[in-house]
Amino acid sequence: MNNIKIRNKKLAEKIINNLQKRNFKAYFCENKQETIQKIEELISKTETISWGGSITLEETGIKNFLEENNYKTINRDKGKTKEEKEQIVRQGLISDVFLMSANAITEDGIIINIDGTGNRISALCFGPKRVIIIAGMNKIVKTVEDGLSRARNYAAPINAQRINNLIGINTPCTENGSCVNCKSETSICSQILTTRLSNPKGRITVILVNEELGY
Numbered sequence: 001m002n003n004i005k006i007r008n009k010k011l012a013e014k015i016i017n018n019l020q021k022r023n024f025k026a027y028f029c030e031n032k033q034e035t036i037q038k039i040e041e042l043i044s045k046t047e048t049i050s051w052g053g054s055i056t057l058e059e060t061g062i063k064n065f066l067e068e069n070n071y072k073t074i075n076r077d078k079g080k081t082k083e084e085k086e087q088i089v090r091q092g093l094i095s096d097v098f099l100m101s102a103n104a105i106t107e108d109g110i111i112i113n114i115d116g117t118g119n120r121i122s123a124l125c126f127g128p129k130r131v132i133i134i135a136g137m138n139k140i141v142k143t144v145e146d147g148l149s150r151a152r153n154y155a156a157p158i159n160a161q162r163i164n165n166l167i168g169i170n171t172p173c174t175e176n177g178s179c180v181n182c183k184s185e186t187s188i189c190s191q192i193l194t195t196r197l198s199n200p201k202g203r204i205t206v207i208l209v210n211e212e213l214g215y
């Protein structure tokens with residue numbers, strides 16, 4: 001095991017303890033394979049499952065696993081038109097389980113997310129019966145300030161570039177790679193959420209993965 005993984009494993013123990021003190025359920029997985037096993041353990045095939053846009057969910061193979069194993073997914077990618085996709089996203093807000101990643105998690109167990117339309121963070125706040133956050137240890141930061149900076153200055157410009165490649169949003173950061181705190185109509189930074197507790201207790205689960213995942 002390399003030094004980064006050894007350090008992350010030690011640090012994760014403390015973070016999991018801190019997440020539990022904040023009423024989150026929390027688990028640690030060494031790799032993508034263990035993460036899929038944990039998902040299999042946590043989700044039943046009778047539950048409806050939706051998710052927010054997330055590179056982590058793609059890199060872990062979780063989305064493919066759910067689709068290939070007959071889980072009851074509510075998958076916006078199956079919508080044929082923009083309207084159909086939007087309708088599916090709305091249905092996802094009342095799913096049994098909502099999967100997402102985080103833009104940052106502090107060592108103290110506070111979760112930070114930034115969102116454009118807000119479907120991902122609205123699901124995190126309320127709607128789906130349960131939320132499962134899957135986050136690589138690269139998302140861990142020391143403080144809320146560090147997390148906000150990571151979300152705004154690192155994750156958002158890269159995500160904006162990804163979305164620009166898909167649908168052409170052309171925000172200033174897609175031109176120069178740096179956040180200029182824009183007010184663009186297509187800004188992916190409309191709302192910023194810090195989640196300090198799971199309420200009700202246990203509604204939100206966090207799975208920390210000892211790999212670099214997503215941005």
Ligand code: SF4
Nearest residue numbers: 156173179180182189
């Ligand atoms: S430039 Fe706009 S869209 Fe890009 S990261 Fe900054 S606020 Fe977000």
